[in-house]
Amino acid sequence: MSKYNLLFSSLEDIKLKSMTKANIKNLKKLGINSLYDLFYYFPKSYENSAVYKKIIDLRNNDSAIVKGKIISVNRKYLFNKKLMVTMNLVDDTGILELIWFNNKYIFSSIKVGDEIIVSSKAKVSSRIQMVNPSYKKTKDESILNKKMSLEPIYPLTKGINQNKLRSLIKDSIDKFGYLLQENIPLDFLYDNKIISRNKAITNIHFPENDDLLNLSIRRFTYEEIIVLEANILKNKFLVNKNNKKLYFTEDNKKLVKEYLASLSFELTNAQKKVITTIYKEIRNGKIINRLIQGDVGSGKTIVALIMMLYMAENNYQTCMMAPTEILAIQHYNNIINEFLKLNIRVELLTSSTKSKKRKEILNDLKDGKIDILIGTHSLINDDIVFSNLALTIIDEQHRFGVEQRNKLREKSQISNVIYMSATPIPRSLALTIYGDLDVSIIDELPSGRKKIKTKYIKDEEDILKMNKFCKTKLKEGTQMYVVAPLIEKSEKLAAKSSEEIFEEIKEDFPEFKVALLHGKIKNSEKDEIINAFKDKKYDILVSTSVIEVGINIPNANIMIIKSAERFGLSSLHQLRGRVGRSNQNGYCFLEATNNNEITEKRLSILEKTTDGFVISEEDLKLRNSGEIFGTRQSGISDLVLLDIVENIKEITEVKDFIQKYLEEKNGNIENEYLLFDMEYKKNKKEG
Structure with missing residues (x-):
């Protein structure tokens, strides 16, 4: 192993004639700080033979x-x-x-x-x-x-050209390539007919032929997945091993049964499955670290409410953190109405909470008099102390940073956490980014939920037809959202601001009452506007994407999204989920000002399907995986060869193998070279 360590030593320590001070300086500009980095600085393409x-x-x-x-x-x-x-x-x-x-x-x-x-x-x-x-x-x-031979083409920086970089890499491989010991467990290597590391490193840089190049790319794709998944799953294995029987519940469910009996609807099979899974984990005293993801309107919140009620009934405290005050208030109002009759005390804590009320909440929380606390990021403040917090629910988890989530989790020794996401994540991405979490998917909508009809609006003729249709529906008593991409006018961007669109809508719909809502309005004013819209004092609400999460107004069944090409597919799907929340049909119009081929392809996807998982998969295909939320935290953005969409089969194979391997080895990685590479990648990511 001592010789293997040479791979990770600094460039200055490499005894190579071509490794001059000037070359080292230029290599560091490319993020190459060691021999290992140089070997793994793969070509972006190859010149034709x-x-x-x-x-x-x-x-x-x-x-x-x-x-x-x-x-x-x-x-x-x-x-x-x-x-x-x-x-x-x-x-x-x-x-x-x-x-x-x-x-x-x-x-x-x-x-x-x-x-x-x-x-x-x-x-x-x-x-x-x-x-x-x-x-x-x-x-x-x-x-x-x-x-x-195929000539490698590398990303460059000023001061280093292709010939110089090729020469540096070739000299390094010729002299130090023998240091690359096999870091893929031999069972996996042989079963999948993967070529050796030494052969692959030579042929990915200087391929003898196309076949060897393809085999080398395949080998390092598998290696990337193995290093990533081994890091994630090893940690998960040890956490699960150390977190058994750390707490005990009497498994009381009297209040839960009363609550379920009071509902006017029956839970879907997908909801029941998730609840049963979490019940089992809690009864076994396991620390929960679970992501619940589901489409808009799939009923994630009701699952969270049931688990919070269950923990309260078993004498534990719970809390729920939401990304916005609007959403936190909505959760609070829903819970307080449902649980008041069950003698469960629920409180709301946000930055707007008055100091007297805040002091009362903090004292009662510490004394164990509060069962459920709802709030925003204010919940992570140091002065908030729980008596016996046992479950934390984090809603729209991708809107919080890792540090915020961990800080809330650290407020309890029984750090059960359920993350919820209404942005469906492709299974391929969930397998990688959320490999350290147990993932539950609610892929079934409640019965009676109407589908939303979506129309791509391309030109003036379409706009006239749309406006005529909307006026008819508004006269019948429905309400309408109009979403703008910008708060204020921008000279750099072609899109119109919410103020401009507000004036246009008042002109186009003169017989209807129109309100304006955006992120710069004070929270108290926002609440007033939303409540007035909910009370039908306004027919149309012009807003930015601030309504994407947390607004639930069943009578608002029409949405027009202006400059729809400026939004991501997942955001458009989230916005669309604000309508169709009653027994009436919902209508969503995607109005685009830039109708190029890409816009047409993207918006046509939303016309064809309302399945958020299908949309998220298409979104991933159209975008770089590093742009998808959370990927930088996971290490996905560091990957070079792995394609999250195309390599789902390889990801699944590796994940199954690593899980079995860890079970057989009691959580130990016995391949010392893989272990060393895992540690190096982890340290490099953490800076």
Whole structure:
């Protein structure tokens, strides 16, 4: 293992002639700080294979290898101080002009009379040229009789070019490649016919052929998943092992049964399944760390209420943290109405809570007189102390940072946490990002829930038809949301602000009462506006995406989203979920000002389906996985070869293998090289 450690030593400690101070400085700009980083700095693409040609046979854009003799070498500085080196190379058929920019080394390394081989794309006009070609001084004729190896193309920075980086990587692999010991457990390696690490590292940088390149990419894709999942699942295994029988409940369910009997509807099978799973974990004294994800309106909140009531009935406190005051108030109002008759005390704590009331809540919370506390991020304040907190519910969990979530969790020794997300996450992403959580999916909507009809509005004719339809529905008594992408007017962005749209709507719908709501309005005013809209004092509410979460007004069944192309698919789906919350049909109009091919493709997805999981999968395909919320926390953004969508099969295979491996090894990783790589990746991510 001592030699393996050399992979992780700093570049300054690497005994290599080409590892100069200047090169080290430039490598560090690329995030390369060790030999390991250099080996794993994979090419972004490869140049097409080239074949040997005589100069007279070169055609424009031909990828070719040419052998000849240098007959002239010149250099000059252009007007922008850029260095240009030109050389003339001849064979027995003609002259080829070679040009390099900003390459001082080339001028001193190649002399008149040198025989060299060059490779690049030819530019043929009045002259035949190659710009910044690869070159090699050689008398080896064998290279001319076969295709040249694929040339790697790397992301660069100022001060280092492709040839220099290729040379650095090749020299390093040639001298230190033997240090790369096998870090994939041998059972998995052999069962899946994965090529060795040493062979793969050479062929991912300098592939002998397409087949070996593909096998190398496959190998390192599996390796990335193994290192990621081993880190996540090892921690999960140890937490579960250490968190058994840490608390006890008497399993009282009298109040829960009363509450369920009072509901005017029956829980879906998906809801019952999640509740049964959590009950079982609590009865076994297991510390819960579970994500409940479900589509808009799937009934996640009712599951949370039942679990909070169950814990209160068994003499434990619970709390729920929501991302906005509007949502926290809504949760509080729902819970207080439901639980008051069950003699369960529920309190609300936000930044708007008056100091006298806040002091009372803090004292009663500490004394155990409060069963359930609802609030915003205010709940993580140091002066909030619970008597016996046993369950924390975090709603819309992706809106809170890791530190905020952990700080709330640390307020209890019995750190049971249920995270809820109304933004459906593709299974492929959940397997990776949330590998340390147990994931429950509520994929069934309550019976009687109406589907939302969605229409993509492309032009003025569509707008006129839409407005006519909306006026008819408004006259019948329904209400309408109009969503704007911006609060205020922007000179940089083409989209209209909420103030501008507010004025337009008043003009287009003169016979109806219109209100305006956005994030800059004080919380007290927001509540007044929302309550007035709920009481039908307004027909239309113009708002920014502040209504995306937490607004529940069953009579509002129409939504127009302006400049819909500016929103992500998941956000549009979330917004759409504000309508269709009654036994009436919901209508959502997606009005776009930029109707290009991408916009049409994206918005057409929402026209075709209301399934949030399908939409999230399509969203993931259209976007970079690193843009999806939370990925930077998970390590997904550090991955190079893994495609979250395309590699779901490989992710599943690895996850199943690692779980079985940890069970057999009692949570230990016996491959010391894998263990070392896991630690290095973890430390690098944490900075």
